[in-house]
Amino acid sequence: MRTGVVILGVVALALVVPRPVHAQFSLDARHIGMAGVSLGRDGSARRYNPAYRAVKNRSGGPGQARATIPIPLGLITFFQDHPPTHWGDDPMFNPDSAAFNPIELMNLVLNPPLFYELKQAPTPTNDIEFTIGKNQLILNLGKSRVLIPEQKFGLGMNGRLLDLGFGVGGVHFGVMGFMNYEIEVALDTALRRVLRDTVGVQPDSTYRILTDAVAQTGFMPTISFAHRLTHGKGAVGADSIENADDGLYIGGAVHYYLGATYARGVGPAGFTVGNPIFGAAPGVLLDARAQTSNKPFGTGVGGDVGVAWISGPFEVGFGINDLGAELTWSDTKIQRIQYDSAGDSISVTMTANHVETKTKLPISYLANAAIRMGTGTTVGGDVFNAGRHTVIHVGVEQRWGPFALRGGVARDQRKKMQFGFGAGIRMGSFGLDAGVFTHSNSLGDTRAMTLATSISVY
Amino acid sequence: MKAFAVALLVVVTACGQGHAIFNVDVYSFMQGTGKDTIPYFIPPATPTTVSTVQKITLPPGFGSSVVDSVRITTGSANLENTGGSGTIGFQLFFASDSAGTYTAPMALNIPATSVTGTQTVPVVITGDISGVVDSLFRQETVYMRIAATGTNSGATPVTGEGVMTALIIRVVLQDKVF
Numbered sequence: 001m002r003t004g005v006v007i008l009g010v011v012a013l014a015l016v017v018p019r020p021v022h023a024q025f026s027l028d029a030r031h032i033g034m035a036g037v038s039l040g041r042d043g044s045a046r047r048y049n050p051a052y053r054a055v056k057n058r059s060g061g062p063g064q065a066r067a068t069i070p071i072p073l074g075l076i077t078f079f080q081d082h083p084p085t086h087w088g089d090d091p092m093f094n095p096d097s098a099a100f101n102p103i104e105l106m107n108l109v110l111n112p113p114l115f116y117e118l119k120q121a122p123t124p125t126n127d128i129e130f131t132i133g134k135n136q137l138i139l140n141l142g143k144s145r146v147l148i149p150e151q152k153f154g155l156g157m158n159g160r161l162l163d164l165g166f167g168v169g170g171v172h173f174g175v176m177g178f179m180n181y182e183i184e185v186a187l188d189t190a191l192r193r194v195l196r197d198t199v200g201v202q203p204d205s206t207y208r209i210l211t212d213a214v215a216q217t218g219f220m221p222t223i224s225f226a227h228r229l230t231h232g233k234g235a236v237g238a239d240s241i242e243n244a245d246d247g248l249y250i251g252g253a254v255h256y257y258l259g260a261t262y263a264r265g266v267g268p269a270g271f272t273v274g275n276p277i278f279g280a281a282p283g284v285l286l287d288a289r290a291q292t293s294n295k296p297f298g299t300g301v302g303g304d305v306g307v308a309w310i311s312g313p314f315e316v317g318f319g320i321n322d323l324g325a326e327l328t329w330s331d332t333k334i335q336r337i338q339y340d341s342a343g344d345s346i347s348v349t350m351t352a353n354h355v356e357t358k359t360k361l362p363i364s365y366l367a368n369a370a371i372r373m374g375t376g377t378t379v380g381g382d383v384f385n386a387g388r389h390t391v392i393h394v395g396v397e398q399r400w401g402p403f404a405l406r407g408g409v410a411r412d413q414r415k416k417m418q419f420g421f422g423a424g425i426r427m428g429s430f431g432l433d434a435g436v437f438t439h440s441n442s443l444g445d446t447r448a449m450t451l452a453t454s455i456s457v458y
Numbered sequence: 459m460k461a462f463a464v465a466l467l468v469v470v471t472a473c474g475q476g477h478a479i480f481n482v483d484v485y486s487f488m489q490g491t492g493k494d495t496i497p498y499f500i501p502p503a504t505p506t507t508v509s510t511v512q513k514i515t516l517p518p519g520f521g522s523s524v525v526d527s528v529r530i531t532t533g534s535a536n537l538e539n540t541g542g543s544g545t546i547g548f549q550l551f552f553a554s555d556s557a558g559t560y561t562a563p564m565a566l567n568i569p570a571t572s573v574t575g576t577q578t579v580p581v582v583i584t585g586d587i588s589g590v591v592d593s594l595f596r597q598e599t600v601y602m603r604i605a606a607t608g609t610n611s612g613a614t615p616v617t618g619e620g621v622m623t624a625l626i627i628r629v630v631l632q633d634k635v636f
Contacts, residue, residue, distance in 0.1 A: 127477040127478075127479050128477070128478050128479065129480075130479065130480050130481065131481040132480060132481065132483065133486035133487075134483070134486035134487045134489070135486065136483060136486065278487070
């Protein structure tokens with residue numbers, strides 16, 4: 001039963017977690033070989049920059065595939081190691097197993113095993129040691145100390161999960177799904193030193209952790225308009241001025257947000273110790289506030305704007321999303337969660353029910369640029385920020401007839417440099433591509449390296 | 459206390475597969491309470507046992523865990539003899555309640571040490587107590603009884619006290635806290 005719950009949880013998390021690492025985690029080996037940058041006008045550009053709806057797709061051209069089919073080599077290895085028929089007994093999924101490691105499971109969620117892992121990030125497996133005395137408490141987390149963040153720790157994602165619709169002229173009608181979560185955890189310096197530096201707990205001291213987490217999801221009917229303001233003289237590869245992409249494009253979109261559900265929790269937690277430390281039971285500090293929607297359909301209005309400029313081999317774009325996106329939830333309950341020292345228990349009391357609350361979606365932006373040289377070289381980059389740390393990708397592709405070589409660097413959400421390289425061969429309407437990339441999507445500080453393979457259909 | 463212990467458990471759980479090791483400085487809880495001292499008065503030809511009992515509180519939630527080992531890694535006492543000649547040995551008993559320590563099997567036996575006149579004799583108390591007490595150390599509360607058993611082959615009473623100076627128990631668990 002618990003195994004089933006764990007597997008269900010993994011599946012649910014897998015649907016949610018990869019999105020913040022979208023820039024690093026692509027199904028296209030060509031993107032991966034360039035450390036995550038996309039040189040084509042794929043769905044991401046249109047999703048985050050409405051001006052691109054007026055730009056023609058270059059599909060069929062050199063390096064511009066109509067579709068990409070990932071080759072999931074990693075799944076073969078994964079299912080060999082973890083046959084589904086044995087998941088009930090598999091220590092990976094079975095909490096009853098002595099070898100069950102929640103960190104390993106979380107790393108699986110953060111790194112879906114689609115592609116082949118050349119170098120896996122090590123899972124912390126070590127001994128945790130507590131030294132307990134009347135006036136002494138030392139926690140030695142061993143190798144797991146790397147899991148304790150050095151600074152304020154945040155996880156967040158503001159993603160658009162689908163984009164369905166149709167267009168008439170420059171007007172596009174559609175619906176997008178949105179999912180946003182922000183988790184921010186801040187340990188005070190004293191607690192961080194206890195957990196990370198194995199410094200003993202000091203008598204007469206207080207140790208705190210402050211958490212602010214919000215999650216909301218829903219969908220948004222959208223109407224957008226994109227228009228080509230100017231026409232340029234031509235573009236590389238264009239057979240006529242009419243077919244060239246050159247020009248300045250603008251676009252805008254208005255969304256009516258329909259939130260399905262949301263929850264927010266804010267509050268400090270921690271503990272306080274006396275002198276001596278275990279002279280009396282350490283006091284637990286917990287005074288949090290939780291807000292949850294009783295009913296769906298929080299509503300709000302927001303918009304996107306974007307601009308793109310193409311001139312010969314150059315192309316730049318900039319889109320801003322979710323401007324003014326504030327959702328009003330008409331029926332919310334607010335609860336206070338406190339630690340009751342008298343009963344040594346946690347109490348939950350209703351502060352208010354059926355009240356109106358508001359949430360905001362963070363403003364995100366995507367800036368992209370590319371230059372397509374006549375020599376088969378394409379260089380590009382993008383900067384993406386979804387309300388949290390900025391992710392930067394820079395990549396290059398060199399084509400010689402049917403062959404392609406790729407490389408790139410990226411700065412990920414954790415401000416770590418990542419690298420990618422790859423190659424591909426095109427045979428008629430099909431291409432086979434491979435890309436290797438480093439990433440730090442696991443819990444821990446060590447980089448992993450993954451080999452991605454995919455087939456492109458031109 | 460329960461909530462604090464649960465917080466410790468969260469740390470153990472969050473840190474992945476491995477062992478949870480608890481070094482419990484039992485002596486620090488005994489020191490200054492009088493329980494660290496075992497006065498003895500052994501009449502001639504009358505073996506006598508005197509005891510002190512100490513409660514040990516452990517984090518909850520390890521009921522399903524596998525106890526790898528329980529060892530007294532550091533332990534010492536001073537036999538501060540004030541008169542007479544005889545021997546003093548220490549025995550350690552563990553149980554889930556205080557009364558049970560008087561019927562529990564002996565977990566550790568420290569061979570008798572000879573004392574005579576006015577002198578202080580140090581005694582080392584260490585040893586592996588795994589096997590005898592494994593199941594107890596998966597519980598939240600364990601009671602430990604230290605018994606001092608004395609013999610007196612002389613004509614005058616053997617008097618003095620055993621004073622604990624250190625006692626650290628190391629418990630190694632394969633943490634299964636779900």
